[in-house]
Structures are given as structure tokens and as C-alpha cells.
Amino acid sequence: GESVGLHLPTLSVQEGDNSIINCAYSNSASDYFIWYKQESGKGPQFIIDIRSNMDKRQGQRVTVLLNKTVKHLSLQIAATQPGDSAVYFCAETGGTSYGKLTFGQGTILTVHP
Amino acid sequence: GAGVSQSPSNKVTEKGKDVELRCDPISGHTALYWYRQSLGQGLEFLIYFQGNSAPDKSGLPSDRFSAERTGGSVSTLTIQRTQQEDSAVYLCASSLVWNSNQPQHFGDGTRLSIL
Secondary structure, three states: OOOOOOOOOEEEEEOOOOEEEEEEOOOOOOOEEEEEEEOOOOOOEEEEEEEOOOOEEEOOOEEEEEEOOOOEEEEEEOOOOHHHOEEEEEEEEOHHHOOOOEEOOOEEEEEEO | OOOOEEEOOEEEEOOOOOEEEEEEOOOOOOEEEEEEEEOOOEEEEEEEEEOOOOOEOOOOOOOOEEEEEOOOOOEEEEEOOOOHHHOEEEEEEEEOOOOOOOOOEEOOOEEEEEO
């Protein structure tokens, strides 16, 4: 049969803007969430994580927000740079699925100079 | 320190052949994971090892897939009688321990192409 690729959401921003990437997760038992950045030809690179007992966590230029009520996760990138251009994935684990990350479909971020 | 190392980085083989993919985890990491990334399926879990415990094989797609971890360090993923649908990037990750509070760190993967 014909192979159909995933159609990833895309976000296009200007250098210096703030970016927000969203993710909906499915498993209400998940208690640990990670954001990864993946550049072409590379493996996913850890950006930031958050546990379910928190609703916000900040890193360098990045902030993750967790809303367990609606099972929503977001990644905010401040002062986006061309080097931030990549595919961003959220991942979840927990409950009976310890050790197995379930990934979202990914979002393509393009930063224009 | 060195990250997760995978070899080969690319592998092209004919349908029906067996292939072995290798993963060297980060030194000191006791948990090791294999995932597969393909255009049609995204990133999907295959198998994980934690120390000397029996591996969780629940993500392996068929009995043609198997994995070993020798001496609690290096792992090999073997695919027997390869099929075209096995074409994908095979990613390995490791973490300090297996529980849900430790991030998994990934290698750059092996891009497998089945002709």
C-alpha cells in the first residue's frame, strides 16, 4: 500500500520573537514529561523536563508549562534564534508505562533571520 | 563526557538479510532503550533494559526483532529476515535508572534502508 508520512504542525517565527509549541498528551497516569529538540540527521536532544507535581519549570531561555486538567503541555522559547530551528517533540511516561516514552507527533519550528 | 554512541550510522541491506545494530550507552547509565523513528509512525518504543532485570520487550513489532545487553553496557538490536517496512531510523537512549524521573538521552541513530 501507499506509505503516508506524518504531516507535522509547523511554526514559523522571526528571530528574536518568543515561540510557543503546544502538545496534548493522552495518558492521565503519565507523571513525567520531557521536551526534545531534533535537528536533521541527529537524535532527539533533551531540552527540559517536568514532573506532574509542578505546573511550570524554567530553564535557560525555555519554560515548560503543564496543565494536567486538560492534559496539555507547552514549551516556550524566549528570543528565538535561527539555531532553534528544528523539530520539537513532547514525550510522556509514568503509570504502568515506566521507562517507555510515548512521543507526540512533533512540531517543526522555523526561525527566520 | 561521551554521549550515547550508535553504529553503524547508516546501513543498507537487501530484503531477507539479517542486520545487527549496536548501542554504547553513557557510562554509568543502567537503563538502555531502543526506539524506532519512521515517517509513517513517528517515534515508537521497542524495548528497554534495566540493570540485570528481564527486559521489557512489549514494543517489539514481531519475533524477527530481538535485543541483547551484554555485561550491563553495550546492546545490540537484531532484525532477522528484514522486510522493507523495517526501513527506519533506530534510536538508542540511556538513563541513569529506569524510573520516570530520569531523562533519557539519545544517540544519533542508525538509518536502516531495506532494498
